[in-house]
Amino acid sequence: xxxxxxxxxxxxxxxxxxxxxxxxxxxxxxxxxxxxxxxxxxxxxxxxxxxxxxxxxxxxxxxxxxxxxxxxxxxxxxxxxxxxxxxxxxxxxxxxxxxxxxxxx
Amino acid sequence: xxxxxxxxxxxxxxxxxxxxxxxxxxxxxxxxxxxxxxxxxxxxxxxxxxxxxxxxxxxxxxxxxxxxxxxxxxxxxxxxxxxxxxxxxxxxxxxxxxxxxxxxxxxxxxxxxxxxxxxxxxxxxxxxxxxxxxxxxxxxxxxxxxxxxxxxxxxxxxxxxxxxxxxxxxxxxxxxxxxxxxxxxxxxxxxxxxxxxxxxxxxxxxxxxxxxxxxxxxxxxxxxxxxxxxxxxxxx
Numbered sequence: 001x002x003x004x005x006x007x008x009x010x011x012x013x014x015x016x017x018x019x020x021x022x023x024x025x026x027x028x029x030x031x032x033x034x035x036x037x038x039x040x041x042x043x044x045x046x047x048x049x050x051x052x053x054x055x056x057x058x059x060x061x062x063x064x065x066x067x068x069x070x071x072x073x074x075x076x077x078x079x080x081x082x083x084x085x086x087x088x089x090x091x092x093x094x095x096x097x098x099x100x101x102x103x104x105x
Numbered sequence: 106x107x108x109x110x111x112x113x114x115x116x117x118x119x120x121x122x123x124x125x126x127x128x129x130x131x132x133x134x135x136x137x138x139x140x141x142x143x144x145x146x147x148x149x150x151x152x153x154x155x156x157x158x159x160x161x162x163x164x165x166x167x168x169x170x171x172x173x174x175x176x177x178x179x180x181x182x183x184x185x186x187x188x189x190x191x192x193x194x195x196x197x198x199x200x201x202x203x204x205x206x207x208x209x210x211x212x213x214x215x216x217x218x219x220x221x222x223x224x225x226x227x228x229x230x231x232x233x234x235x236x237x238x239x240x241x242x243x244x245x246x247x248x249x250x251x252x253x254x255x256x257x258x259x260x261x262x263x264x265x266x267x268x269x270x271x272x273x274x275x276x277x278x279x280x281x282x283x284x285x286x287x288x289x290x291x292x293x294x295x296x297x298x299x300x301x302x303x304x305x306x307x308x309x310x311x312x313x314x315x316x317x318x319x320x321x322x323x324x325x326x327x328x329x330x331x332x333x334x335x336x337x338x339x340x341x
Contacts, residue, residue, distance in 0.1 A: 004142060004146050004167060005146070005149070006173070007163070007166075007167050007173070007176055008146065008149055008150045008153060008154070009153070010173050010176060010177050010180075011150070011153075011154055011159065011160075011163055011176060011177070011180045012150075012153035012154050014177045014180045014181050014184070015154055015155075015156055015159060015180055015184045015187070016211065016212065018181070018184050018185060018187045018188050018191070019187045019188075019190075019191050019211040019212070019214040020191070020207070020208055020211035021188075021191070022188055022191035022192040022194075022195060023191045023194060023195055023198075023207040023208075023210060023211045023214075024204055024207050024208065024211070026192060026195040027195070027200060028200060029196065029200075030195075030196060033334055033335070034330050034331070034334060035330075036196065036335060037329070037330035037333070037334045037335040038326045038327060038329075038330035039189075039192060039193040039196060039326075040193075040330075040335050041288075041289070041292045041325070041326040041329040041330060042189050042190065042193050042322055042326050043190070043193070043219065043220050043223055043224070043278075043279075044279050044282070044283070044289050044292045044293055044296070045292050045293075045295075045296040045321060045322045045325040045326045045329070046186055046189070046190075046216065046296075046318060046321075046322045047216065047220060047275040047278060047279050048275075048279055048292070048293045048294075048296035048297045048300065049296045049297070049299070049300040049317070049318045049321040049322060049325075050216065050272075050275060050318055051272045051275045051276060051279075051297075052296075052297040052300055052301060053300065053301050053304050053305075054272070054314070055269065055272040058265055058268050058269060059265060059268070060261055060262065060264070060265035061265045061266070061269075065266075066269065069266075069269040069272075069273070070272075070276075073269075073272065073273040073276040073277070074276060074280065076273075076277070077276045077277045077279075077280035077281065078280055078284065080281050081277070082121065082277070083121030083122075083125075083273075083274050083277045083278070084120060084121040084124060085277075086273045086274065086276060086277035087121055087124065087125055087269075087270040087271070087273035087274045087277065088124075088270070088273070089273065090269045090270065090272065090273030090276070091128075091266045091267055091269050091270050091273065092266075094265075094266045094269050095262070095263070095266040098262055098265070098266065099262070102262070
């Protein structure tokens with residue numbers, strides 16, 4: 001059996017290199033307006049793709065429960081609530097709906 | 106003194122990341138102990154990797170004793186989105202920020218820390234990043250420890266619901282700017298639509314989630330940059 005710590009160190013090294021190379025190699029300001037625009041949109045595209053549809057496929061929850069979590073989060077975020085409140089609201093809504101559904105079955 | 110202030114602000118802004126990470130890494134700790142890692146190994150992995158998707162995906166590889174190359178390649182694919190994020194961050198840092206600071210900031214490039222850093226007003230100060238990293242990584246490690254050592258005492262339904270925290274946080278980050286700017290709204294909707302398609306459509310649904318995310322990010326951001334280029338001074 002190969003040592004688990006060696007696996008962990010290899011993973012850590014690969015992940016760190018991905019993070020550190022751009023930060024240390026790109027020192028100046030990127031002049032191209034297009035690239036600057038591209039980089040501006042990156043976080044929005046990434047976070048959207050990570051959230052949807054993954055949020056509806058949360059392990060151990062009914063589709064309806066995770067849907068309740070999603071809708072609550074969208075509503076609270078639309079009202080500009082803080083990160084913490086939006087996150088807590090999503091968890092709570094899913095929890096309540098899941099309990100009700102479990103009770104019914 | 107200004108850097109102490111920045112550090113404290115980083116800590117304060119990072120509290121939702123702390124709670125979100127606590128929930129997600131709690132789930133990771135449980136999964137890790139089920140796949141045969143002990144508490145120290147699980148915590149060591151969280152401390153050295155700080156990446157949710159990569160760590161979750163590695164558990165099966167380690168259990169199946171795959172080759173180190175296969176594990177490295179898997180991590181590369183899942184985490185290559187950090188390459189884009191780190192590149193975006195270079196534009197938020199002043200030229201005067203030295204290599205040591207850059208190496209330390211790189212340790213904490215995660216989706217959530219990146220999102221808060223890149224959307225911060227003005228230039229990004231290293232001490233602000235250190236505040237974010239301190240609080241976030243604490244949550245990540247603490248959750249891993251609790252999940253790996255005592256995860257089974259919590260009912261499964263609570264753990265599942267806590268898993269939504271991280272998505273709630275993402276939504277809280279993307280929705281307010283999408284209200285203000287139609288270009289951002291288009292980016293959000295475009296990325297969601299494409300992600301939905303790629304999750305369920307034949308053939309492309311076989312791609313790993315990390316690979317799917319990077320394709321979507323590149324395609325949608327390219328379209329957005331072409332259709333709605335940002336004017337100088339737009340950046341906040």
